[in-house]
Structure formats: C-alpha cells, structure tokens
Amino acid sequence: MNPIQYQGQSLRCREDESLLDAFVRTGVAIDFSCKSGVCRRCLVKVLDGAAPAEAARSLPTHLQSAGYVLACQCKPSGPLSLAPKSPADMLTQCMLVRREHRPDGSSVLGFEAATELAFTVGQSAQLFDGPFSSPVTVRLTGRDEAQGLIQAEVAHDVLPQAAFSDDALFGADFQLRGPFPLEPEDEALLPEPDLALWQLLEHGRLVRRVLEAFYQKVYADPLLQPFFERVSMERVIGKQYSFLMQCMTGDNVYIGERPKNAHHWMVIPDTLFEHRQRLMAQAQREQGLTPEQMAGWSRFEEHFRADIVKHAPWPRRMGDQIIETERYDSVTLDEGTVCDHCGAEIAAGSTVRFHLRLGQVGCPSCERG
Ligand code: HEM
Ligand code: FES
Known part of the structure; x- marks a missing residue:
C-alpha cells in the first residue's frame, strides 16, 4: 500500500x-x-x-x-x-515564422512549436504573449510538412492589420493554449447501402468471422484494450455486426448508439484510429478477404472517422441535452451486489458511490482507500 x-x-x-x-x-x-x-x-x-x-x-x-x-x-x-x-x-511555446494576407482581410500564420502539438484540423487555439498583447483565437488549419510549420487562420477583425505588418515581428516567441476540442455540429448520416458488397461478404458470414478475429486482437492490444474494459467481446461483436449490416444493407437491424455518442468520451487521435484500421486489415487478410472486399468495408468505417477522432472528449448528447458522465454519484442498493474492485459482497441497503460512465461500485473498504 x-x-x-x-x-x-x-x-x-x-x-x-x-x-x-x-x-x-x-x-x-x-x-x-x-x-x-x-x-x-x-x-x-x-x-x-x-x-x-x-x-x-x-x-x-x-x-x-x-x-x-x-x-x-x-x-x-x-x-x-x-x-x-x-x-x-499545458502551454506550448511557439515561434512565428510567416504570415500570409488573404484578400478578405484574414491572415494565415505559419509557426513552429517547440514541443509536439497534436491537433485535428479545424480545432481552435489561443495565442498570447509576445506580439499578441491580448489573446487571439485562431483556427488550426494544417501543417506545412516541408517547412515544419503549423498553420493557423485568423479572422480579419481579430488581428489588427498593424499588429503584424512589421517584418521584425517574424521570429517572435509567443504561447499557445489549446487546442480546444472540436465537435462536429452534425453527426455523419448513415452512408448509402451497398448490397453488392454485403453479398460479396457472403451475406455477412465473412463480416462475423472477421469481427471475431479482429476483436481478439483488440482485446489483446495494449493501446485499444483499456477502452473495452467494461464491455464484453460478445456484446461489441454483436453491436458492430448489426451496425455494419444496417449500413451495408439499409435494413433497420441495429439498436444502439450512433458512433458519435458511443465514442464521446474516448480520446482517439488519428494515429490510434489508423492503428485500429491496421488491426482490422490484418484480421480481414487472415480471413481471406480480397482487396475489393476490404476497400468496400473500409469505406463504411472511414465514413464515421470525423465522429470518432478527437483529442479531447465530447459531451454525451440526447437531442439538445447534454448528459453528464464524468462525475461520481451515489445510490442506495435495493439488492445486494459485489464490489467491482475486490469481489466482496455488498449488502442490500448499502449506499455506494459510482462513476457515472464506468458504473463501477466499491465496497466500503475499497471506497475508503
Ligand atoms: C480506435 C478506434 C475505435 C475505438 C477505440 C472504439 C472503441 C469502442 C468501444 C470501447 C465501444 C464500446 C462502447 C460501450 O459499449 O460502452 C465501441 C462501440 C462501438 N463502436 Fe467503436 N471504436 C473505434 C472505432 C470504431 C469505428 C471505426 C466504428 C465504425 C464506424 C465503430 C463503431 C462502433 C459501434 C457501432 C459501437 C456500438 C455502440 C453501442 O453499443 O451503442 N467504432 N467502440
Ligand atoms: S493517458 Fe492516461 S487516461 Fe489517457
């Protein structure tokens, strides 16, 4: 201890x-x-x-x-x-390298970050210190890989023209706070069905075989496994199968959350999404899928990338409402249960604390620490 x-x-x-x-x-x-x-x-x-x-x-x-x-x-x-x-x-130290003017009066800044800055295109960030006498909000728009620069767009009414007209400012140090989470306003609609692909996948027989092989890999993978600690492999395979079947055939067979809500708390950068896709491709090859079958399937998964990839969690939403998930609550048990940490019995009538998203309950001894 x-x-x-x-x-x-x-x-x-x-x-x-x-x-x-x-x-x-x-x-x-x-x-x-x-x-x-x-x-x-x-x-x-x-x-x-x-x-x-x-x-x-x-x-x-x-x-x-x-x-x-x-x-x-x-x-x-x-x-x-x-x-x-x-x-x-949590600030990132940066250096301004270039500024391009746009005809509409907005600017594109190019800057170097002293430490790695992970972001998704479209995320916003705040720049301050150095040439920015008050914080300026920018939209991160990409990377210029050749020059090793991060690019950011600044609206014309945010940055006074005078602030950057002087060449001497180039090379100026400033700080970046963020990037802040970017949540798509709309969820991806279900893609157009592809019945020919479903047939090519032997009416789902190959889909199930691949998913069984894929989730064996996922549950043994150190990067992906922790996301799945509260959910059984059978459940995930069942959900994925019916989701893919609904997407590919258009039949209303899936009961569950759409990808944006299902993954709302999961920080999944592009690199992790791609890691998952590599495991998926391995499983598909091992099960004998052809490149055509693999490409068709992958199109359906890529369709939801923007609803899944993020650098910070999004809230869970029900219509216009935000549902809180990242806090603890307590409940008095109508029926006895077992402690999720040590397996001890917890009697009916006990008041237990639980994390809203994880749902784990602890006995008094585990809760005390
Ligand atoms: C790195 C990428 C991904 C990770 C880490 C991930 C992780 C997870 C986890 C942990 C669950 C179980 C959630 C729960 O039952 O509480 C889940 C469910 C699900 N995932 Fe993913 N996922 C990823 C990519 C994808 C992709 C590409 C798709 C397909 C477009 C997808 C579709 C689904 C669906 C349909 C569910 C079921 C939702 C429900 O039970 O209501 N996921 N995912
Ligand atoms: S790095 Fe610890 S929870 Fe993600």
Missing part, C-alpha cells in the same frame, strides 16, 4: 494498482479516457516523492521536467504527493 496525497485527500494505492485506478476506486475526481498513455488527460504533477520513470516516459521533456506523470501509467512504489495539472504548464 502506497500512501498518496492529492488535493487534500489521502488514499492508498495498492500494489500493482495504477494511480488512476486508485483514484477511481476511492472516488477522486480525475480526467481520463484511454488508460493506455495516449490521450494525456490523466496528467498529474508530482510535488513530492519518486514516481516510476515509465509513468513519464512518453511525455515531452518540458512536462517531464515540470514533474508530470500519467496517472494511468503510474504504479507507485512509495509515497507520493500530487497536484492536478495546471493550465500554465
């Missing part, structure tokens, strides 16, 4: 338990998504104590030297005192 201090709370992290799991078990509010070291939502800052080196290995050096670790990758071997991530540490 390793004692942990976090924002005035004391808890004990068990042997071989990650900090994140200990936080969730004991009801400590923390941001998280992937549980595999990719999304960096679970960053915490070590104020005192020595965290294992692997807890920070994937972080850029400026975060490492500021004392950050990923709670999901940190299995403490001694006492730790921790603080939440501070917005000031």
Whole structure:
C-alpha cells in the first residue's frame, strides 16, 4: 500500500494498482479516457516523492521536467504527493515564422512549436504573449510538412492589420493554449447501402468471422484494450455486426448508439484510429478477404472517422441535452451486489458511490482507500 496525497485527500494505492485506478476506486475526481498513455488527460504533477520513470516516459521533456506523470501509467512504489495539472504548464511555446494576407482581410500564420502539438484540423487555439498583447483565437488549419510549420487562420477583425505588418515581428516567441476540442455540429448520416458488397461478404458470414478475429486482437492490444474494459467481446461483436449490416444493407437491424455518442468520451487521435484500421486489415487478410472486399468495408468505417477522432472528449448528447458522465454519484442498493474492485459482497441497503460512465461500485473498504 502506497500512501498518496492529492488535493487534500489521502488514499492508498495498492500494489500493482495504477494511480488512476486508485483514484477511481476511492472516488477522486480525475480526467481520463484511454488508460493506455495516449490521450494525456490523466496528467498529474508530482510535488513530492519518486514516481516510476515509465509513468513519464512518453511525455515531452518540458512536462517531464515540470514533474508530470500519467496517472494511468503510474504504479507507485512509495509515497507520493500530487497536484492536478495546471493550465500554465499545458502551454506550448511557439515561434512565428510567416504570415500570409488573404484578400478578405484574414491572415494565415505559419509557426513552429517547440514541443509536439497534436491537433485535428479545424480545432481552435489561443495565442498570447509576445506580439499578441491580448489573446487571439485562431483556427488550426494544417501543417506545412516541408517547412515544419503549423498553420493557423485568423479572422480579419481579430488581428489588427498593424499588429503584424512589421517584418521584425517574424521570429517572435509567443504561447499557445489549446487546442480546444472540436465537435462536429452534425453527426455523419448513415452512408448509402451497398448490397453488392454485403453479398460479396457472403451475406455477412465473412463480416462475423472477421469481427471475431479482429476483436481478439483488440482485446489483446495494449493501446485499444483499456477502452473495452467494461464491455464484453460478445456484446461489441454483436453491436458492430448489426451496425455494419444496417449500413451495408439499409435494413433497420441495429439498436444502439450512433458512433458519435458511443465514442464521446474516448480520446482517439488519428494515429490510434489508423492503428485500429491496421488491426482490422490484418484480421480481414487472415480471413481471406480480397482487396475489393476490404476497400468496400473500409469505406463504411472511414465514413464515421470525423465522429470518432478527437483529442479531447465530447459531451454525451440526447437531442439538445447534454448528459453528464464524468462525475461520481451515489445510490442506495435495493439488492445486494459485489464490489467491482475486490469481489466482496455488498449488502442490500448499502449506499455506494459510482462513476457515472464506468458504473463501477466499491465496497466500503475499497471506497475508503
Ligand atoms: C480506435 C478506434 C475505435 C475505438 C477505440 C472504439 C472503441 C469502442 C468501444 C470501447 C465501444 C464500446 C462502447 C460501450 O459499449 O460502452 C465501441 C462501440 C462501438 N463502436 Fe467503436 N471504436 C473505434 C472505432 C470504431 C469505428 C471505426 C466504428 C465504425 C464506424 C465503430 C463503431 C462502433 C459501434 C457501432 C459501437 C456500438 C455502440 C453501442 O453499443 O451503442 N467504432 N467502440
Ligand atoms: S493517458 Fe492516461 S487516461 Fe489517457
């Protein structure tokens, strides 16, 4: 048991338990998504104590030297005192390299980031310090790979012409806050059915065979498996099968969430989406699919990429309503159940705390930490 201090709370992290799991078990509010070291939502800052080196290995050096670790990758071997991530540490240091004027008065900025900046085209960010005397909101529009520059668009009424007319400003340092989450206003509509493809996939027989092989890989994959810890393989295969069948045939057979809501909390950058697609292609080849069958299937998955890929979670929506998912609540049990952490029985009438998205409940001993 390793004692942990976090924002005035004391808890004990068990042997071989990650900090994140200990936080969730004991009801400590923390941001998280992937549980595999990719999304960096679970960053915490070590104020005192020595965290294992692997807890920070994937972080850029400026975060490492500021004392950050990923709670999901940190299995403490001694006492730790921790603080939440501070917005000031999440800034990216940048240097302005060029500005192009557009006929409509807007500008395109090209700048270098001193540390890796992951973003999806269209996300917004705030620039400040240096030439920006007050924060300026920009839209990140892409990368100029040849010159190693990030490109951002600034509306004409946001940036006074005078602010950048002087060549001397080029090479100026500034800070970037963000990128901020980008949520498509509309969900992708269901694609046009392709009955010929469904027939080519032997009326779904090959789809089921591939999905069975694919999810074996997913559940053994260190990057993807943590997303699936609360859902059985049979359920996911069943849902995927009926979803793909509905997409390819147009028959109303799928009961479940559309991709945008189903994945709302999952931080899935393009690289992870592509990693999934590589596993899918492997499974398809192993099951003997032809390039034509593979391309047809892939078209249906790509159709939903914009509803799934993101660098920060989106809220879960029901019509116009936002449904809260990232907090704890408590309930008095009508019937007994078992603790999700240690398997002990919890009697009917007990009041238990649970995380709204994960739904895990703990016995009094696990909840106490
Ligand atoms: C890296 C990429 C992806 C990850 C990590 C991922 C992860 C998941 C997980 C964990 C679930 C279970 C959610 C739950 O039952 O609580 C799920 C469900 C689902 N996923 Fe994905 N997914 C990915 C890509 C895709 C793609 C490309 C599609 C197809 C267009 C897709 C379609 C679905 C559907 C239809 C469900 C069922 C939703 C429901 O149960 O209501 N996913 N996904
Ligand atoms: S990096 Fe820890 S939850 Fe994603």
